[in-house]
Amino acid sequence: MSKRVRTEVRVEGVVQGVGFRPFVYSLATSLGLGGHVGNDVGGVFAEVEGPAGAVTEFLHRLQPEAPPLARIDRLVARPLRPTGAGAFAIAPSAAGGERRALVTADSAACADCLRELADPADRRHRYAFINCTNCGPRFTIVREVPYDRPHTTMNAFTMCARCAAEYRDPADRRFHAQPVCCPDCGPRLTLLDAGGLPLGAADPVATTAAFLQRGLVVAVKGIGGYHLAAIASNASAAAALRARKHREDKPFAVMVPDLAAARRLCDVDDAAAQILAGTRRPIVLLPRLPGAVLPIAPAVAPGTRQLGLMLPYTPLHHLLLEAAAEPIVLTSGNVSDEPIAYRDEDAVGRLRGIADAYLVHDRAIQVRVDDSVVRYRRGRETLLRRARGYAPEPLRMAERFPRPVLACGAELKSTFCLARDQHAYVSQHIGDLENAETLRSFTDGIAHLGRLFDIVPQVVAHDLHPEYLSTKYAAELAGVDLVGVQHHHAHVASCLADNCEPGPVIGVAFDGTGYGTDGTIWGGELLLADLTSFERAGSLEPVPLPGGTAAIRQPWRMAAVYLAAAYPDGPPVRLAARERNAARWDAVLAMAQRGINSPMTSSAGRLFDAVAALLGVRDEINYEGQAAIELEQLADPAEKGSYPAPLAGAGPLRIKGPELVAAAVEDLAAGAGEPVVAARFHNGLAAAVVAACGRLRDERGLNVVALSGGVFQNLLLAEKVVTGLEDGRFRVLQHRQVPCNDGGISLGQAAVAGARDRQGQRP
Ligand SMILES: [Zn+2]
Ligand SMILES: [Zn+2]
Numbered sequence: 001m002s003k004r005v006r007t008e009v010r011v012e013g014v015v016q017g018v019g020f021r022p023f024v025y026s027l028a029t030s031l032g033l034g035g036h037v038g039n040d041v042g043g044v045f046a047e048v049e050g051p052a053g054a055v056t057e058f059l060h061r062l063q064p065e066a067p068p069l070a071r072i073d074r075l076v077a078r079p080l081r082p083t084g085a086g087a088f089a090i091a092p093s094a095a096g097g098e099r100r101a102l103v104t105a106d107s108a109a110c111a112d113c114l115r116e117l118a119d120p121a122d123r124r125h126r127y128a129f130i131n132c133t134n135c136g137p138r139f140t141i142v143r144e145v146p147y148d149r150p151h152t153t154m155n156a157f158t159m160c161a162r163c164a165a166e167y168r169d170p171a172d173r174r175f176h177a178q179p180v181c182c183p184d185c186g187p188r189l190t191l192l193d194a195g196g197l198p199l200g201a202a203d204p205v206a207t208t209a210a211f212l213q214r215g216l217v218v219a220v221k222g223i224g225g226y227h228l229a230a231i232a233s234n235a236s237a238a239a240a241l242r243a244r245k246h247r248e249d250k251p252f253a254v255m256v257p258d259l260a261a262a263r264r265l266c267d268v269d270d271a272a273a274q275i276l277a278g279t280r281r282p283i284v285l286l287p288r289l290p291g292a293v294l295p296i297a298p299a300v301a302p303g304t305r306q307l308g309l310m311l312p313y314t315p316l317h318h319l320l321l322e323a324a325a326e327p328i329v330l331t332s333g334n335v336s337d338e339p340i341a342y343r344d345e346d347a348v349g350r351l352r353g354i355a356d357a358y359l360v361h362d363r364a365i366q367v368r369v370d371d372s373v374v375r376y377r378r379g380r381e382t383l384l385r386r387a388r389g390y391a392p393e394p395l396r397m398a399e400r401f402p403r404p405v406l407a408c409g410a411e412l413k414s415t416f417c418l419a420r421d422q423h424a425y426v427s428q429h430i431g432d433l434e435n436a437e438t439l440r441s442f443t444d445g446i447a448h449l450g451r452l453f454d455i456v457p458q459v460v461a462h463d464l465h466p467e468y469l470s471t472k473y474a475a476e477l478a479g480v481d482l483v484g485v486q487h488h489h490a491h492v493a494s495c496l497a498d499n500c501e502p503g504p505v506i507g508v509a510f511d512g513t514g515y516g517t518d519g520t521i522w523g524g525e526l527l528l529a530d531l532t533s534f535e536r537a538g539s540l541e542p543v544p545l546p547g548g549t550a551a552i553r554q555p556w557r558m559a560a561v562y563l564a565a566a567y568p569d570g571p572p573v574r575l576a577a578r579e580r581n582a583a584r585w586d587a588v589l590a591m592a593q594r595g596i597n598s599p600m601t602s603s604a605g606r607l608f609d610a611v612a613a614l615l616g617v618r619d620e621i622n623y624e625g626q627a628a629i630e631l632e633q634l635a636d637p638a639e640k641g642s643y644p645a646p647l648a649g650a651g652p653l654r655i656k657g658p659e660l661v662a663a664a665v666e667d668l669a670a671g672a673g674e675p676v677v678a679a680r681f682h683n684g685l686a687a688a689v690v691a692a693c694g695r696l697r698d699e700r701g702l703n704v705v706a707l708s709g710g711v712f713q714n715l716l717l718a719e720k721v722v723t724g725l726e727d728g729r730f731r732v733l734q735h736r737q738v739p740c741n742d743g744g745i746s747l748g749q750a751a752v753a754g755a756r757d758r759q760g761q762r763p
Contacts, residue, residue, distance in 0.1 A: 006035070006049035006082040007059065013073035014104050014393060015044045017147045019133030021090055022175040023067050028088045031058050038091030039146055041454075049085050068134055069107055069279065073396055090170055103142050103452050105393050106223050106369070108281040108313035110135035112173060117315050123162070128205070128316040129187050129363065133177040135279070139392055139428075140224045140367050141179060145452055149178045153364040160185035179363075187363035189316070194356050196348035205316070208359045209323035217241050219333050219347065219355035223314055224369025224388050224428075225340035226333030226347050228355060231326060238299040238329060244354040246336040250623040251301035253283040253308040253371065255330040257321040262286075262309050264294045265327070272376045280389030281313035282372035300329055303626075304633045310371065313389075320359075332370060339431045339438050342368040367448060368441055369428045377715040383739045384713055385413070391428035392449060395737055395747065398500040402757045406446065406457035406480075407749035408470035410487060410514075410742045412624060413710075414438070416446055416470075417746035418455045419754060424497065425453055426738055426747050432624075433469045443473065459757055461485050461749035465515035483753040487514025487745070488525040489534040491708035493755075494748030495740070496531055499733045501704075502755075503530030506537070506696050508689055508721070511709035511741070512552070512605030512625065521545060523603030523709075526653060526692055528700060531755035537696055538653025540607060541565075544598035546588045555609035555627040556581045556619040561592050562610040563665070566658035573669040577613050604685075604711045607657045611664055611681050615674045625710065632714045635678035643667075643684030645691040653695060655688045679716075686720030694728060706733040708748075710741035 011020070016039050024037040024046050033050040048058055063072055109117070113130045116122040124130045131137070144151035149159075159167060163182050166174040174180045181187065191204040201207040208218050212229060215237045220227045228245070230237040232254045242248065256262050259273055266286035268276065276284050285306045301307050310330070312318045321328065332340040333351055341347040342365045348358060373385040383390075400422050407417040414433040417426045427445050431438045450456065461483040462474035474482060485493070491514075492507030507527040516522035517536075524540030543561045551557040559577050571578075578585050592598045608628035613619055617630045646659035660681060667677050693705050705725055712718045718734070725732045738744035 002051040002053045004050065004082050005052045005055050006047060006080040006085075007055050008078045008080050009046045009048070009059070009062070010043065010076045011046075011062070011072055011074070012043040014069065014071035017104050017133070017138050017178060018069035019067040019173075019175070019177075020044050020070055022133065022170050022172070023065070024062070025088060025090055025170040027058060027061060027065065033058060034085040034088055036089045036091045041146060047080065048088075049082055069104060071393070103145060103147055103392060104138045105280070105389050105391060106137050106140050107135045107279045107389065108311075109315050109318065113315065114318060117318060124182050126319060127183050127186070128189055128314070128319055128361070129179075129181055130315045131177060131179050132173045133175065134173070136177070136179050137223050140365050140369050140388075141363070142452065143366055147178060152178050153366050154179045154181065156362070156364070157181055157186050187361045189359060189361050192348065192358040192360060194352075196358065199357070204359055205319045205323050208320060208357070209325075211357055212324050212328060216356040217244070217354065219351050219358045220316070220320070220330070221344075221347070221358075221360045221365075224365060224367065225342035226351065227330045228333050228351070229320075230329045231324065232300055232329045233295040233297055233326060235297040235299060238297040241329065241331070241354075242299055245331070245334070248622040249302050249626065251304055251308060252329045252331045253310055254296065254300060254327050255310050255312060255317065255321060256327045258311065261294065261327060262311070265289060265292045265296065266307055266309060269379075271379060271381070275374055275376060275381065276309065276311050280372065281311055282374045282389060283308045283310045285373065285375040285384070287377060294327065296327065303630050306633070308373065337432060338435070339441055340368060340370055367428070367445070375713060375715060378719070380715050380719060382713060382715060382718070382735065383737070384741065385429045386415070386426065386738055386743060387428040392425050392452070394423040394425050395497070396500075397422050397424055397497060397751070397754070398502060399754070399758065401750075401754040403458040404455045405459045405461060405750045405753045405757075406455075407461040407746040407753060408463070408474045409746035409749070410463050410490075411465070411468045411470060413739070413741050413743040414442060414470065415743050415746045416442065417750040418446070418449050418453060418457065419750045420453070420455050424747055424750050425449060425455075429743055439469055442470070459483060459753050461753035463487055463490070463515065463745070463749070464517070483749075483756060485749045485752045486517055486534065488522055488527060488709070489529055490745045490748035490752065491740075492527055492529045492534065492706050492748070493531050493751045494738060494744040495706040495708040495733050495735055497747050497751035498735050498737050498744070499706075501733060503706075504528060504702060505530070505704045505706045505733065506693050506702050507534070507706045507708065508693070509709045510604035510711035512603055513601075521599055521601035521603060523601060523605055524607065524655065524657075525602065526696065528696065528702065529706075531751050532759055537700075538655070538692055539602040540604055541648070541654045541656050541658065542600040542602045543606075543657065544592035544595070545601045545603070545606065546592035546598045548597055548599065551606070554620050555613040557588050558606045558610035559613035560585055560589050562607070562658055562661040564589055564592070566662035566665070571665060573665065575614065575665065576616060577619070581619060604709070607660070607685070608711070610657075610661055611678070614661065614664060615668070615678055625713075628711070628714065631678050632682070632716050634675055635682055635716055636675035637679065637716060639676050639679035639683070641676070641680045641683065642687055643680055645684065645687040647688060647691055647695065653692055655685075655692060660684050660688070682714075682717050683720055686717055686724055689721050690724035690728060693725060693730060697730070703729075704731045704733065708735065708740050708744070712740045
């Protein structure tokens with residue numbers, strides 16, 4: 001007879017709203033243990049009592065057998081004096097105190113729920129809001145913590161007797177599933193006409209599918225906002241959607257019913273399939289299959305060899321895709337650059353003239369959350385937008401934050417980050433902080449996340465750019481310590497924090513634009529950096545940015561200044577790019593040479609723009625990064641040729657962009673095709689980065705390189721740089737949990753603020 005013992009267990013991490021208590025309950029009861037389990041603001045607490053062997057087994061199985069959506073960060077067990085408790089019980093939730101419990105991300109419908117959805121005998125057959133403890137909405141419905149029904153937008157629905165019984169039964173898959181509901185007691189679908197009036201459709205899903213098949217555009221209320229849907233093979237529907245949204249070229253995402261359909265459109269290997277079909281369900285940008293049999297209208301994704309695919313993630317999507325019987329475009333419900341509509345009261349107004357009908361429901365969305373976007377190519381994956389399915393999952397840091405931190409991010413692809421103790425909470429993608437609506441999402445989001453995780457910032461980090469709305473927001477906060485963090489230092493620090501590394505490293509921060517410490521515009525930076533500080537060890541050779549933002553919109557202007565830098569006496573050959581823009585070419589150059597509205601920039605993004613314009617990819621862009629994205633798509637991935645890595649011989653370390661441009665011009669004049677030239681440019685720039693890191697290693701003895709900045713969304717470049725560095729025996733850090741673009745800046749700012757705070761508090 002084994003000795004009787006009692007043990008207290010505390011579990012921290014993603015453990016609430018993921019079925020952890022019923023899991024503990026069934027594990028304990030199966031082992032014949034007594035005691036209890038409950039939620040509190042710190043996570044899950046339990047006490048178990050019984051024979052020592054059974055208690056040990058309980059502790060051993062707790063972590064490996066935890067529910068699929070759970071993530072255990074910390075598990076502490078402590079012996080107690082046995083009390084002789086009998087049956088195991090689930091304790092009511094405790095309120096008050098610190099709110100360190102974690103609200104989880106929204107999760108795709110699970111296999112069990114989908115089985116019930118399709119089962120005519122199940123009482124939730126074809127019910128669009130089916131969910132359980134293993135799946136369903138979370139972050140987008142939570143108003144308060146602890147995470148319990150009255151604190152969610154489901155508080156508007158009173159559970160029927162059968163749902164309530166499931167909710168109360170520890171042996172049921174829906175035990176304490178806060179959004180539990182059924183056709184008798186839960187949310188309902190309604191189909192509205194273009195003016196927002198109910199159409200009285202008996203089967204709103206079937207009618208929506210019929211509308212789509214007729215070529216109409218239907219707004220569909222989702223988990224974190226409204227989408228606009230259209231049949232993906234219908235050219236006129238796709239064109240209408242573009243015209244009405246004022247979205248000229250930026251590709252639309254396509255939802256396909258299943259992996260089999262995805263494989264008929266794109267190259268989907270096993271790793272890509274796992275991302276597509278996982279619980280997070282991001283949009284995955286994948287290489288298109290040449291000659292794919294499934295038709296997709298050209299207007300869906302022009303100018304690119306890839307396609308953004310996603311699989312259905314809500315039960316409604318599953319029903320809709322089944323009824324529509326073919327892939328649909330599912331793009332954010334907004335006009336142009338506005339944030340996605342998510343409130344019922346303004347969706348119809350904001351989407352007027354775009355949507356021909358609205359498929360809506362009466363479960364409110366508490367927080368606007370876009371679809372996440374992942375890029376995948378040949379085993380390499382990069383997060384482009386971190387939102388639904390990821391946020392607000394915390395990132396565990398290597399070291400503690402001495403005081404709570406708010407990091408305000410940058411401007412484009414804005415996120416913010418709240419941090420305390422050993423966790424950083426990076427917000428969902430907010431959008432470009434350029435208008436009042438996005439700014440409100442940003443400020444409301446900070447307040448909401450701060451409430452959920454009980455974080456009252458004492459240290460506030462911000463970009464150095466004085467005109468960013470995020471910087472201005474920080475400057476207006478009272479009673480906090482402000483920490484300004486240089487943009488590219490934040491990029492490198494973000495990559496360090498993403499990998500739980502302290503540095504120092506050689507940081508390669510390549511992006512479009514960031515405010516430098518010398519007042520010029522940086523963007524092709526080689527930094528020697530740790531979390532606390534950095535030194536600018538080198539950069540791309542600066543060139544003028546003629547016309548400021550006009551040069552960002554018009555890549556041909558960058559071609560003009562790069563050519564002028566490469567050939568002070570004029571280029572040796574006739575160039576189509578110059579002829580296309582002859583009317584303004586000389587005037588723009590004269591402006592650049594006189595330094596009128598032409599700040600100097602070392603931006604890597606602008607170097608890509610110059611080459612894109614020279615190769616005839618495009619002279620003007622209509623979305624951020626378009627020329628560089630299309631240049632990468634143009635490049636022949638099989639081409640191995642390169643241009644000589646152009647590093648300045650003496651003085652500060654400079655990658656000489658004009659020499660790369662000259663090599664491209666001469667290659668083109670010699671008859672090389674554009675896809676070959678585009679590839680050789682990528683290879684040449686990658687070789688220059690590798691050579692520059694080699695020189696810095698020789699001088700400084702650092703052997704680790706961190707890659708960050710939006711340019712590394714270019715997976716062709718990333719692959720060449722990483723391969724070159726690893727062949728040279730460097731250790732390379734890349735982003736894993738946050739984007740390399742400005743969406744990751746807030747994490748880097750928070751990491752720097754925390755590191756400086758730790759340093760300041762050291763004796
Ligand atoms: Zn489920
Ligand atoms: Zn019910």
